[in-house]
Amino acid sequence: MNELISFLLFLIVLLLLIFILFFVYLLFYGKKREQFELNKDHYIKNNELDWYLFLTGQEKQLNHKLTYEQYEVEAIEEMLISYTRNASDKNILFNIQKFTSENLLSFYRQQLKSSKWSIRMNALYRIGDFKMKDLFEDCKKMLRKKVSKEEYFEIMILCSYFDISYFIEELIAAKMVFSEYEYKKIFFGISDQSESELEKQFEKLPLTTQLAYIDTLGLKRKAKSLVFLEKQRESEQPEIRIRSLKAAYEIGIPIEVEKLESFIASPIWEERLMSVRLLSILPSEDSLAHLRTLIEDQNWWVRSKAAEVIRQGKNGKAVLKEIVQFSKDAYAVDIANELLNEKG
Template structure:
């Protein structure tokens, strides 16, 4: 009985050792193949770089532009990506895209349909880097695909926004499930003024994450033409959209009339009181200083901190904080005044 167990354990150990050896052998061979492929790509890059550069800058064609095989096409992709990051002229950029369209269109189309997620994502990033607008139909197809990873969906929409695709408003209204407001904001900020205006016109139809992204984007753009829209959101909505509107107004640094926003300092929601302090600081109107000093005594640390920061944005902000430090009976307010007066002087 014992001999049988020992034999079985020995056999099991031999099998496991054999499997581990096979795995090790597989990894060694795979690494060797990858290194060999990388060397070939690097050799092609050295050959293709001056030829592609000459074509893009001088329009010189060459018989060496016969890019057969995966190695040469991968090398050309890397050369074009590096060039795209450094080219600024419209003529050179146009020639780069012309070269890519002529030589690599089919290559990228196959990559977009690859079974490997990494290959598809790499193709999307390269299409964005090259501003390969000729592949917009394929990118649109990917964006609408039901079975697609989250990262692919986001990247496809980013590309379409960068290409100023006219159908992007409908895509985001009806095909942006599970995208966060941050991801949507990043996409929307790539749009020109005309496309962005569609989101303002259809704001009431958007779901909450898209609403938040549109209001945020209006504030980040810092253009006074969006003031009416942002104030209308504040007046018409409660909760998060209203908070985002106040934050956007703080970015603009302007309101038509401060009166509708004064009651925020008495809100039961600490986030609204904090946004009130932020808005008052961005406006820098002297009559708002007493309200900020009141908010410096708020029960919420976040509100006190924002009030202190906003007070420091005024020309005499430091002097006002010194008065609080010298006269206030509220130790929390004094601590916050001291913190903002000395911010940056330590550590």
């Protein structure tokens, strides 16, 4: 019994000691971190004007000496990232790339070799932010070893900046699969020239990657993409055709009604729905006959959208009243009545 009590007392004292040590560590770490943040803020406040003059080319060099202490590096990163994300002046962006390549190359190279995942990720982020092409080969070497999905994703973004051929090879190989959202994030940053290279090998890409790329073209809303999208509307994959129609609609440039006729009569309701959306950006006189057909569609979404487009067109309410009066399709009459009776 005494031995049990002694053991319990020893255990309580031990746990109490561990708790005290942990509390002291947190207190010490908190104070240290607080001082670190103070030093960083102090550096930014004291030197942000100097950096502005340097990056805008009004001064050829910084007027303060760099020590490359960790707080100073993080402060510099914070300022430079703010410029890269908000500045459109090419000279500023060039000066950022020049400075980081000349002064932070070895720092980020060491970070890439760190055993800590968070430090490696920070380096990859910054190499992308500052477009540090000189470190790209170091990043590619990482792929020879086992890397996390997050690291691979960031390296893929760098590939899209610096080596489009290698980037396309990695996409085709699909060593790691990402979500459509992640692929869109990658594709959104690639240049027009890189898009052209990618489109040459589009058929070799996995389906998920193809769909994400088509969606990205819709988000970018560039007229030049319509030629590529028209070709994809001939695909044997229904989802590619549907996404291509959707992307064309988001770009917002009218497509000749003749090119939509096969989709208007498609057995796939999603294609018919997208054809209605595309008809909505055509003049009423070109689209009305097809919309009158589509308001009698068997699918509720299709006829509802067709009715909505008719109402928004020239003499829309009069056309809907005519459909109510003369259409033999009960569904068309119902949806037309519903829109006519809506307030507003």
